[in-house]
Amino acid sequence: MDVEKKINRLRQELQEHNYNYYVLDKPEISDYIFDMKLKELQELEEKHPEFYDENSPTQRVGGAVTKSFATVELDYRMYSLSNSYSKEELEDWEKRVKKLVDGKVEYVCELKYDGASISLTYENGELVRAVTRGDGFQGDDVTNNVRTIRSVPLKLKGDYPEKFDIRGEIVLPYEGFAKMNAERVEAGEEPYANPRNTASGSLKLQDSAEVAKRPLDCLLYNIIGKNLNIRSQFESLQKAREWGFKVPDESELKASTSAVMDYVNYWDIHRHDLPYETDGVVVKVNAFHQQDELGYTAKSPRWAMAYKFKAEQESTQLNKITYQVGRTGAITPVANLEPVKLAGTVVKRASLHNADQIEKLDVREGDTVFVEKGGEIIPKIVGVDFTKRDPNSKPTQYTQKCPECDAELIRNEGEALHYCPNTNGCAPQIIGRIQHFISRKAMDIEGLGGETVTLFVNNGLIGTYADLYELKKEQILPLERMAEKSADNLINGIERSKEIPFERVLFALGIRYVGETVAKKLARHYKSIDALEEASEEDLVAVEEIGERIAWSVADFFSNEENKEIVERLKNYGVQMEISAEKLANQTNKLEGNTFVISGTFELSRTELKKLIEDNGGKVSSSISSKTNFLVAGESMGPSKLAKAEKLGTTMLSEEEFLKMVQ
Numbered sequence: 175m176d177v178e179k180k181i182n183r184l185r186q187e188l189q190e191h192n193y194n195y196y197v198l199d200k201p202e203i204s205d206y207i208f209d210m211k212l213k214e215l216q217e218l219e220e221k222h223p224e225f226y227d228e229n230s231p232t233q234r235v236g237g238a239v240t241k242s243f244a245t246v247e248l249d250y251r252m253y254s255l256s257n258s259y260s261k262e263e264l265e266d267w268e269k270r271v272k273k274l275v276d277g278k279v280e281y282v283c284e285l286k287y288d289g290a291s292i293s294l295t296y297e298n299g300e301l302v303r304a305v306t307r308g309d310g311f312q313g314d315d316v317t318n319n320v321r322t323i324r325s326v327p328l329k330l331k332g333d334y335p336e337k338f339d340i341r342g343e344i345v346l347p348y349e350g351f352a353k354m355n356a357e358r359v360e361a362g363e364e365p366y367a368n369p370r371n372t373a374s375g376s377l378k379l380q381d382s383a384e385v386a387k388r389p390l391d392c393l394l395y396n397i398i399g400k401n402l403n404i405r406s407q408f409e410s411l412q413k414a415r416e417w418g419f420k421v422p423d424e425s426e427l428k429a430s431t432s433a434v435m436d437y438v439n440y441w442d443i444h445r446h447d448l449p450y451e452t453d454g455v456v457v458k459v460n461a462f463h464q465q466d467e468l469g470y471t472a473k474s475p476r477w478a479m480a481y482k483f484k485a486e487q488e489s490t491q492l493n494k495i496t497y498q499v500g501r502t503g504a505i506t507p508v509a510n511l512e513p514v515k516l517a518g519t520v521v522k523r524a525s526l527h528n529a530d531q532i533e534k535l536d537v538r539e540g541d542t543v544f545v546e547k548g549g550e551i552i553p554k555i556v557g558v559d560f561t562k563r564d565p566n567s568k569p570t571q572y573t574q575k576c577p578e579c580d581a582e583l584i585r586n587e588g589e590a591l592h593y594c595p596n597t598n599g600c601a602p603q604i605i606g607r608i609q610h611f612i613s614r615k616a617m618d619i620e621g622l623g624g625e626t627v628t629l630f631v632n633n634g635l636i637g638t639y640a641d642l643y644e645l646k647k648e649q650i651l652p653l654e655r656m657a658e659k660s661a662d663n664l665i666n667g668i669e670r671s672k673e674i675p676f677e678r679v680l681f682a683l684g685i686r687y688v689g690e691t692v693a694k695k696l697a698r699h700y701k702s703i704d705a706l707e708e709a710s711e712e713d714l715v716a717v718e719e720i721g722e723r724i725a726w727s728v729a730d731f732f733s734n735e736e737n738k739e740i741v742e743r744l745k746n747y748g749v750q751m752e753i754s755a756e757k758l759a760n761q762t763n764k765l766e767g768n769t770f771v772i773s774g775t776f777e778l779s780r781t782e783l784k785k786l787i788e789d790n791g792g793k794v795s796s797s798i799s800s801k802t803n804f805l806v807a808g809e810s811m812g813p814s815k816l817a818k819a820e821k822l823g824t825t826m827l828s829e830e831e832f833l834k835m836v837q
């Protein structure tokens with residue numbers, strides 16, 4: 175192919191991947207493949223300087239500003255990093271460094287945290303601004319979202335300078351990521367792909383209250399400003415710690431690239447013990463005066479180099495594709511593999527996500543596939559080794575029947591997953607639903623665990639969660655491992671669950687897409703199961719924050735006669751199917767459709783104010799935006815909130831005025 179054409183094609187391709195990665199947070203290729211393509215482009219451009227273009231992905235930071243936030247100029251540019259994948263590349267870099275600077279060079283090794291870059295500005299010890307990297311010159315103002323991250327200090331300690339910027343990475347530690355995904359799966363939704371994209375996506379949410387719920391963390395690595403009196407990168411890390419920032423303490427000072435390689439090799443193995451994802455090591459020339467001598471290229475500092483870990487990938491044979499049925503009937507395809515060792519564990523199964531993914535990768539039984547372990551618990555298939563494909567193999571036909579009950583599967587328009595519609599006759603759904611019903615956040619039935627539920631179902635004692643309320647001690651005593659005392663506990667636990675408030679009962683029913691929050695909203699709005707049952711899809715969509723998908727799912731649940739009967743039975747056993755009279759007496763819809771921000775100090779506590787707003791149907795948000803209807807302003811309210819409210823023309827209320835609204 176003609177070189178110019180090839181260069182242009184690569185540029186276009188890389189730009190598209192940048193967009194998928196930075197703007198949509200949905201990369202379609204692995205980082206390694208991306209880096210190899212970028213390298214190919216770089217080499218072509220070096221050989222053919224006549225095709226130089228300042229807009230090439232080799233010359234520009236890959237991100238972009240979005241339209242959803244205010245765009246702000248960065249006081250100091252944010253760069254990308256050059257990267258290397260081998261000792262040789264690192265040694266070449268060292269040679270270039272030594273050519274350009276005088277004297278002894280020391281290197282700081284830091285872990286390369288894999289998340290979203292952020293720049294924080296502090297003035298007089300207070301966080302005033304948080305901006306994403308954007309295109310490196312200007313970024314998105316995400317201050318309100320970043321304020322909700324607990325490891326970001328809002329006020330500093332020690333002898334910090336009057337004004338400075340600090341750079342870092344917003345990450346989502348594995349534990350929090352796994353918890354978020356467990357909750358999504360609970361609500362019948364597809365899990366998030368990996369911590370990095372979820373962290374970056376979280377930062378771009380419009381509702382800060384939603385961001386606050388995400389267990390994000392902020393790790394800092396660089397202080398920038400004027401007259402800071404800091405002379406090296408290592409000292410800068412130390413200072414940041416002293417002022418109250420979270421700076422991981424794995425960083426080390428090294429005298430040569432061979433010592434750097436020891437550090438890299440150690441962390442390549444031990445990175446799995448860290449609580450968050452890392453994708454390499456960043457090596458930086460320590461002394462700031464040497465950094466100044468080295469300077470920058472169009473895109474990255476010459477004084478730093480990222481050594482990237484290779485994603486852990488192996489190839490193995492795919493023996494069979496099987497299908498699993500979840501509690502909500504969602505089907506997930508699973509690749510059963512010839513066992514292979516990957517990142518220290520033996521892998522036998524990998525996720526294939528859904529039918530689209532299988533089609534996109536064109537995975538077939540008998541193929542040799544590439545398996546990768548990212549932030550996920552279960553590894554995934556990232557590609558097929560087509561050179562090894564049996565020429566007689568045929569494209570995978572996604573199953574049309576439920577593997578458990580043989581029912582014909584359905585797939586709703588616009589949805590990625592297939593479902594088994596045989597809700598009340600499909601074993602994993604029956605068991606999963608009862609297990610969800612008894613779980614801690616739902617009916618919280620003490621003395622009853624998931625395995626016991628399976629035992630009961632398999633012994634024909636129960637077939638729906640309503641059957642729990644008919645269980646007799648005599649029935650369960652003969653079962654394995656059931657002692658007198660545990661049987662009593664269990665029966666008492668079931669009895670006590672009749673006190674669980676309606677909103678949690680609604681969540682416990684396990685209606686697809688009705689998670690905890692949605693259940694609360696529906697309970698508040700409809701107040702009883704009868705009213706909810708009568709609501710049409712149109713009525714439901716009209717409720718604030720209830721989308722079409724949820725509305726459809728709720729209506730679908732109640733259109734099923736068996737479900738209606740189960741609900742009726744629960745009501746007759748005395749399970750709470752409406753908001754209690756006492757609670758109802760305190761609740762109105764006076765503030766429905768209005769969003770409030772509370773700022774300052776009041777006679778009432780903030781919790782009391784918040785409860786008043788919510789009990790009267792209003793919504794509380796932590797930051798002012800164009801969606802805020804009222805700002806309840808107390809004593810000593812923050813000047814930035816006031817300025818923002820004035821700018822947006824938000825109506826301000828005193829405590830007294832607010833109380834009149836809900837009287």
Ligand SMILES: NC(=O)c1ccc[n+]([C@@H]2O[C@H](COP(=O)([O-])OP(=O)(O)OC[C@H]3O[C@@H](n4cnc5c(N)ncnc54)[C@H](O)[C@@H]3O)[C@@H](O)[C@H]2O)c1
Pocket residue numbers: 191192194195196201202203204205206208209235236253254255257284285286287288290291292307342343395456480
């Ligand atoms: N898969 C895809 O489609 C796709 C598309 C675009 C980019 N990418 C990936 O993203 C990378 C390019 O992104 P980039 O330009 O942000 O470069 P980068 O992520 O390789 O390096 C720069 C970034 O590293 C981060 N970082 C983490 N720890 C650091 C530390 N201790 N010190 C300094 N910086 C630290 C900073 O946020 C900085 O902005 C590529 O390597 C590529 O693998 C992938």
Ligand SMILES: [Zn+2]
Pocket residue numbers: 499576577578579580581594595596599600601
């Ligand atoms: Zn089924």
